[in-house]
Amino acid sequence: MAYEYETVSTLSAKFRDGTTTAVRESAAARQAxxxxxxxxxxxxxxxxxxxxxxxxxxxxxxxxxxEGIPVAIKDVIDTAGMYTTMGSNLFTDNIPDEDATIVKQLREAGANIIGKTNTHEFSYGIRGDASAYGVVPNPHDDSRVAGGSSSGSAAAVARGIVPVAVGTDTAGSIRVPAALCGAVGFKPTFDLLSTDGIFPLAKSFDTTGFLGTSVRDISLTLDALGLEGFSPTSDHADDLVLRRLQGNPALPAELPDEDEIQTIPDVIDAPDIFHPSFDGSTADFRTLFNTIRSREAYVLHKPYLASESTRRQYQPLTLERLDGDADSTDEEAEYALARIQEISERYLEEFADVDILLTPTVPIDAPPRDEEPGEGSEVLVSLSVVWNVLGWPALTIPYWNPGDPLPKSVQVIGKPGRDADVLRAGQHLEDLLAKQNQILSAS
Structure with missing residues (x-):
């Protein structure tokens, strides 16, 4: 399905030359x-x-x-005077008095908040198929899910309703729906952006981030918030050392020049060279993550689970997961956090000579909506949760194969604090993918 898109850059230029106005674009976005x-x-x-x-x-x-750009906000993020429901019947009437920090920053930059997007209830799901407000359909095939938990934010961008939306990412909740819907999604280094005023899932991993029409839009947004080093550049990032990780393979390489790109495999396929730091298995990461996530989520929701009247307000899948978390312990979570610290230090040492890693974002297409709720969740996060555990920045960039209506995606990963490098490499890769589309269209 074809959608019409405006980017932050194009809208901003139209505002400046008088082609359109913020009021007109706000009305159009809200109607859409x-x-x-x-x-x-x-x-x-x-x-x-x-x-x-x-x-x-x-x-x-x-x-x-x-200034004047329409922006959407995931509905676990407080907005003063506007409902913030967490996708749950428990908070149907919740209207915060204050904005979350990220919303304040956006308003101060002149952004226009046009609405709150749907979310998997309490952000506790990667398919986006458990919300009191319905299941968000995939923009390219409404028989499939949009992914979660930032399902509405991904769909709002992919449908061209807004050029930028705010999401949260605990195990892949920005990148997975971005990948399934065909949007750009960025999970920054842990704690780069404030989570104040955001309903948590697991505070040890919760990360505020953005979904956008392009990598440049993400960079422009971060730059507008006053973060240093994010101003978009035309640099091709050729000085960044890249490795491709898909299972065992990894290859040190320079990012190719535009003249060298012919097909996507030129960028993300390479001879299989083993790298001992990445053995293809993310099971240990998922185990550590699940231990901590289960404990932190259960402690947060325990007061609501004590009453039958409030238990009935949960979606069945969310309630089932929280009840399953009841056996978690503080001791297990503390041990898992200590193990993560050890692993993080080892990974920084092993990848000391690498700036950028490339992987797929998800190993499968968007699952059908008529599957059992939660079906395939472990598969969907298998390539994203690693970077939440490590706290590394990760960017999802979509692309399309000829004749396939569903998007594919590349995940661009960097080391903590190197967010600007990730976006530089991502912008270069996005340019290469755009050139490939031109080649394929002309052939």
Missing amino acids: ARESGPVFITIAEDDSAATTSDERLQAGTPRSVL
Whole structure:
């Protein structure tokens, strides 16, 4: 299914030259949100922010490149005066008094919050198929799931409703739905962006991030928030050393020049050279992650689970998972955290000579909606959860194979604090993939 897209760059340019206005784009985005079914839970009615943006734009005093840009917010993130439901009947009437820190930052940059996107209940699921507000369909095949837990944010971007949306990522909850829906998704280094005002799933891994129409949009957004080093650049990032990890294979290589790219395998396929740091198995990572996630989620929800009246408000899948977490212990979680610290140090040593890693984001296409809720969840996070455990930044970039309506994706990973390098490499790779599409279209 074809959608029309505006990027942060193109919209910002149109605002500056008077081709369109923030009020007009806000109205269009909110109307598209209303027509998107369960993609949005709440749509903003107050358009005063867009009006103020137009006044600043006309005066030549925009706050940033985000001035007037429509942005959507995952509905586990507090928005003052706007419902924040966590995708649950437990919080149907919850209206926060204050914005989450990330929302404050966006508003201060001039962004226009147009609504709250659907989410897997309490962010506790990777398929996005358990929400009190319905299942978000995949934008390219509505018989399939959009992925989760940031399902609505991914679909809102992939449908062209907004160029940028905020999500959260605990095991892949930005990158997996981005991959399944065909959006760019970025999970920064753990703690780069504040999680204040965001309902947690597992505080040891919860990460605030963005979904966007392009890698450049993500970079522009981070730059607009005042983070240093994220201004988009035309540099090809050829000085970054890359390795491809897919099971055992890994290959030290320079990122190829645009003139050398012919097909996607030129970028992500390579001779199989074993690297001892990555043995192809993520089972240990998932075990450590599940131990900590289970304990932290259960402790948070325990007060709500004590009452039958509140238990009935949960979606069945969420309740089943939380009940299964009841046997978790603090001692097990503390041991797992200590093991992660040891593993993290070893990985930094083993990959000391590598700047960028490439993997697929997910090993399968978007699963059918009519499967059992939660079916295939372990497979969907098998290539993403590793980087939550390690706290490394990871970026998902979509691409399409000829004749296939469903997107595929590449995951670009860097070491902690090297977020800008990840986005530089990602922008270069995105350019290469765009060139391949031109080659395929002309052939």
